[in-house]
Amino acid sequence: MPHTRTPVVDGWFAGEGDGFRLLGTRCSSCATVFFPREDVHCRNPHCDGGSLEEVPLSRSGRVWSYTDSRYRPPSPYVSDRELPWEPYALIAVELEAERIVVLGQAAPGVTVADLTVGMEVEVVPGVLHEDAETAWTTWHWRPTGVRA
């Protein structure tokens, strides 16, 4: 069993269970939200630039589109080549408050047959892959109300 849990990318999400959130940044001057986070300069060309403050993104949003990966992706994606490839779904989710679309893997067990454009999904903690020492954690999208 892996004994440490490490985010696959630092600073993109935090929290446990119902408190799990994606983390972006927000410009103090124009209120534009960035995910993945911008920490140095606001990218709005009409903004003189403010400070960028960490902000949790909305927990749920609506499916903008979805697909899946029927073939094993190339590295740097990590998968166990000893095992047969198990396809997973990818979901692009529109967050209403932030007016942003964020891509993510679907929670394990969610297939394209379970999804429709416009349905509500929520962000949940997930594990991307594990090795002997480490569980590499990530975010997953899951239809709202469905429990793993």
Next chain:
Amino acid sequence: MDVAVLGAGMHPWGKWGRSFVEYGTAAARAALADAGVDWREVGSVVGADTVRGGYPGYVAGATFAKALGWQGARVASVYAACASGAQAIATARAQILAGLADAVLVVGADAAPKGFFRPAGGDRPDDPDWLRFRVLGASNPAYFGLYARRRMAVHGDTPEDFALVKVKNAAMGALNPYARYRKRVTAEEVAASAVVADPLRLLDICATSDGGAALVLSSMEFAHRRGVTRPVRIRAVSTVTPRFPNTVLDLPDIATDSAVAVGAPDETFRASIARAAYEEAGAGPGDLSLAEVYDLSTALELQWYEDLGLCGEGEGAKLLREGATAPGGRIPVNASGGLASFGEAVPAQAIAQVCELTWQLRGTAGDRQITGARVGISANQGLFGHGSSVIAVR
């Protein structure tokens, strides 16, 4: 502001297993022969870089100049992913219009890897292209699948519509000696191919290929001195970037820009690519005889119909079903056979699109000839926000 297309040349697309230098040099020699221009007369060479071979294709322009025999020409090399070829053409045109060179050789060639494109190696968490593979395993076809599903949900497109794009393009590719795939394909064959990224199947998605393409561009005065009184002319080259906020999820991004502070622009990035070309050419969609668009997937070809203004938003599948984009239709698209028949050879592809426009506008496209072609447009989009569109006239 026109520049003349004096020569066009290609090395056949395929999986030849040789060096990109060989493909590019063969295409360059073919373009020079077509132009009737001696290599030693060429004042400038512009290479579209491949990421293969290290030092982005040994820094492409110089590699081709060396292979053709050093003769002192000025050199430039550009990289803009799928839009590299258009940037090479734009660079050549700027040099000609600025009076820096009379005749410029533009070359792009690639030797593609097997299977999916993948990012460069190493641990690079500040690179969006690395991140989307590391964190999501999101290959290029996954993005094509997202766009296709979105069209199905918003516009009512069907997998059968997508298959018809492949059927149309394969029929044209069968007539093109430079295409990699030269066999007609049926809708049933598309439907029977394996799903790669739902809802798209293997035959909906373009392959990656080896290939090379080249053009000899010149000033109008140089063309006239050579006795070419009515050359094909490049009238516009669009190399625009997106406008903030870019609200359509773009390869290789994990998220769009937020539109919370600044509303989404009136047009998408892809539509702005074509509009910039139309404005520069003083032309519009109604003036076109044909279009070469970047059909990375069948569904994306339908998207381009709308982005080029060939029809209204959501009407791409209807335009296809009416036969308007087939040979003999109102606006034939991808008379070359498109990426469906070529497979993508990244730095060569935008140049190859202009080779096809050149042959069509000259009336020398053989069995693929679109009768009376006068104005053609090419369009594509490169990773990381690179627009690419060329309008050629005769």
